[in-house]
Amino acid sequence: MGVVQPVQRILILLFCSSLVGVLPGADLNESATNFPDKSNDVLAAGSWARGRRIFNGNLAKCSTCHRLHGTGVAVGPDLSDLVDANYEQVLRDISLPEFEVAKQYLIHEVTLENDTPLSGILRISGDDLLVIDRTGKRSSAKKKTVQKIVPTTKSFMPPDLLQGLKSQEIQDLMTYLLSAAPHMPNLAPNGPIRRSRQEVAEILADANELSNPLRPLNIVLVAGPKDHGLGEHDYPAWQKVWYELLASAQDVRVSTAVNWPSEEQFENADLVILYQKGTWDDRRAKDVDAFLARGGGLVLIHWAIGGGNRAAGLARRIGMAAGIAIGYRHGPLDLTFDGAHAITRNFEAVRFYDESYWHLDGEGTDVTRLATGIEENQPQPLIWCREHEKGRVFVSILGHYSWTFDDPLFRTLLLRGIAWTAKEPVDRFNDLVTIGVQLKE
Ligand code: HEC
Structure with a gap:
């Protein structure tokens, strides 16, 4: 660029300040940037970033049982392969966990010898029984101290998780679950060097x-x-x-x-x-x-x-x-x-x-x-x-x-x-x- 004359400089400043703004169509902080799949209207209506905050936040508590993109606790199933999963089916799995429950995730009522009641999913290793309740609390007992175990039809995943969320927040959560994670548009993914x-x-x-x-x-x-x-x-x-x-x-x-x-x-x-x-x-x-x-x-x-x-x-x-x-x-x-x-x-x-x-x-x-x-x-x-x-x-x-x-x-x-x-x-x-x-x- 050549030497900028004062008048030109003012014009450039005006031009620059008119460009200051946010991504197209975005509200400054809470924008849905439609990342990454603009062709999918349903997912584009949510924000991946907000969805991740909701997933990891205290209201929905998803990360207390699921681990996704490096955060959370892996008590429930891995959710990392939901990209391209059926939208309605995933929404059903979240709102009606009882619809279809794998055995290992059924809540069991356990009574110990001393009549202590425990309730949650069971993990057995050798002589030990571990009971994890829905809040994530873990209680262990020797198998021989167990008086009674009764399976319920209830899923370990609580049924009312979406009730506290607004419809936009549910949309954001779905976008987070069903979209590929943000990454640069690469000619060669990760380039010539890949880390372990x-x-x-x-x-x-x-x-x-x-x-x-x-x-x-x-x-x-x-x-x-x-x-x-x-x-x-x-x-x-x-x-x-x-x-x-x-x-x-x-x-x-x-x-x-x-x-x-x-x-x-x-x-x-x-x-x-x-x-x-x-x-x-x-x-x-x-x-x-x-x-x-x-x-x-x-x-x-x-x-x-x-x-x-x-x-x-x-x-x-x-x-x-x-x-x-x-x-x-x-x-x-x-x-x-x-x-x-x-x-x-x-x-x-x-x-x-x-x-x-x-x-x-x-x-x-x-x-x-x-x-x-x-x-x-x-x-x-x-x-x-x-x-x-x-x-x-x-x-x-x-x-x-x-x-x-x-x-x-x-x-x-x-x-x-x-x-x-x-x-x-x-x-x-x-x-x-x-x-x-x-x-x-
Ligand atoms: C208290 C633990 C717990 C919490 C909290 C929880 N989940 Fe789950 N989730 C589970 C368990 C256990 C299953 C497996 C149940 C089954 O087999 O149906 C499950 C299943 C799912 C599935 C179906 C996945 C599959 O492969 O079958 C989805 C999707 C899911 N959860 C999303 C969520 C979302 C989103 C949240 C937050 C709103 C959430 N979960 C909160 C424990 C939990």
Whole structure:
């Protein structure tokens, strides 16, 4: 882009602010983004993100008996293969659990020798009997102390679960159960590198318990018009997928903006995440300075660190920025990590397949280099974080290819970076690491 004259700049600002908004047809925080199957009207009428919150929440209690997409307790059957299941049949299974009950899920009334009554499903192992009641309470007894066991016709799954829900909430729950989990539209699912369950478990190990209740967070996801080829720099797809992921977490409100957040979004945000072709101008400088000064968190992914011939200004806020003379390379990136930081806990050396940048503007002397890769025989910072006034900044150069966002190890780094930047425990979003991700066993 050439030099922008003042009048042009005003026009550009007007243009940009008119684009600030949310996804088409969406109400800011509670939108149904119709992910992912727009062709299915019934499922499109619900929101996957809201459905996940309801599933895991206290009203419907589904996750006290079912495990789905990495959360919940697996006492009842696995629900992960309901994608493409018959809608009416699933709705019937939820509203009339007694319609068809497999034997192992029938409630049994148990009386012990000392006349203690127990009621629930039975699990027998050796000499021991375990009775699990509908609240999840587990009572164990020696088999020989059992006086009487009487099966009922009742299912372990309570019949009245949907009664407390509004019809839109039931719709959301159905969309959550019957849709594929959000993931990037990939040319090659997960890209050239596939992680194993074991690898992911090792990286996530030693997580701290989260506080209860959680601090409510207000997150703004900022994208821009797509550039580059298929499967690269897909900012709009990222915005949709990460809207669903983050909005499906408890106590998180997510809104979206194209190009730049509105004044109101900046005022209310705890965290602004940018994935777009970056630019730097006076308006951005003013907004970012005010935001970081009051303790806001800023996350920049990949080309969002572009500042053109004004990159030095961006670099002063985020540590380093991409000017007009950067070096770059697409391909395998062998990253080594500073394991001392909470964001990189359990990371030592990992190969990703993405793009590196180097020859950045800014010294980067006041950043914490979380990950580096070798380019031109020098370790180059590829992921870093920084404190700026009361605020925090997290930057990932990785993020060129769509598949990187579905790489659970990259997700871990980004989600920890997001949490850290919002001054939250880095493990807050662990449940989102493997959603929609294909793992090798
Ligand atoms: C107290 C435990 C419990 C709770 C709470 C519970 N379920 Fe169930 N659910 C079960 C059990 C046990 C079965 C299997 C019963 C059977 O064989 O009919 C089941 C069956 C199902 C089925 C049929 C799956 C299949 O493969 O047959 C669906 C769908 C389902 N539950 C969804 C839900 C949803 C959605 C919620 C929350 C609104 C929920 N469940 C809450 C225990 C529970």
